[in-house]
Amino acid sequence: MNQDPPSPRGLAVHRLTGEQVDEVLTDVFVRGRRCRLLDTGTGDVPGSPGRPQWLLAELGDGRVTGACPGGRWRRSDQPPIGEVPPPGPEGERWRILEVLVFGPHAQVRVGEGAGAGWISADAPGPLPEWLRPRDRSFLLQGWNGPEYSRTLEGEVPLAVTREPSGTRAVLPVEWADFSGRLRPGADGGAALESSGTWLTVREYWAEDPATGAVGVAFHRLTGMRTGTKPTGPEFDVGTGDETGERGTPW
Structure with a gap:
């Protein structure tokens, strides 16, 4: 009997090389510029240049968040907050529990200790509703x-x-x-x-x-x-039923 869980449908996932993981972390934390990998994509995950990007990084000693609507990041480790230093040079990558760099079209996830990374986005092709x-x-x-x-x-x-x-x-x-x-x-x-x-x-x-x-x-x-609220569904306050006015019904 196959014990593996079924794969998500409509999702493309590409495992990153060590060089690509390092490029993501260097762009976001060292150079402070937008993540190039989200702009360019990979061979099987398309990029989308110029879209806004966000950061959620869980570290062993705190959390770093940030936004990059243009060319440069504003992160929570910078003044006037600056409570937790970012995982800068390679020698500090052990502090990483998880780093998510994402935009509307794709997401990069870097795992614990920066040992592995993935980029995910929509996969082409029709699916049942x-x-x-x-x-x-x-x-x-x-x-x-x-x-x-x-x-x-x-x-x-x-x-x-x-x-x-x-x-x-x-x-x-x-x-x-x-x-x-x-x-x-x-x-x-x-x-x-x-x-x-x-x-x-x-x-x-x-x-x-x-x-x-x-x-x-x-x-x-x-x-x-x-x-x-940018997505549905919405519910009738009297019955609890979906109104069907916004969003995709369940």
């Missing part, structure tokens, strides 16, 4: 109010917020407190329209060949944004 990738968004939670969450000055947004646990987080996005309003629907019901600060992801699904069961098998980060 129930296996097509879907875009989702997750609310980045923080305590409401300017005494808890604020956006720092600068051309590239960087926000400091207090998470519900009490931990301080530095996020590479302009901050907006969570709020919601009722929006009347065409059928007489009302949907909750949410606004706040969001992490967007793309879901990839897999199907068990033995049972036909379908489930999410991979998430690829695609961006951060502020404003109205």
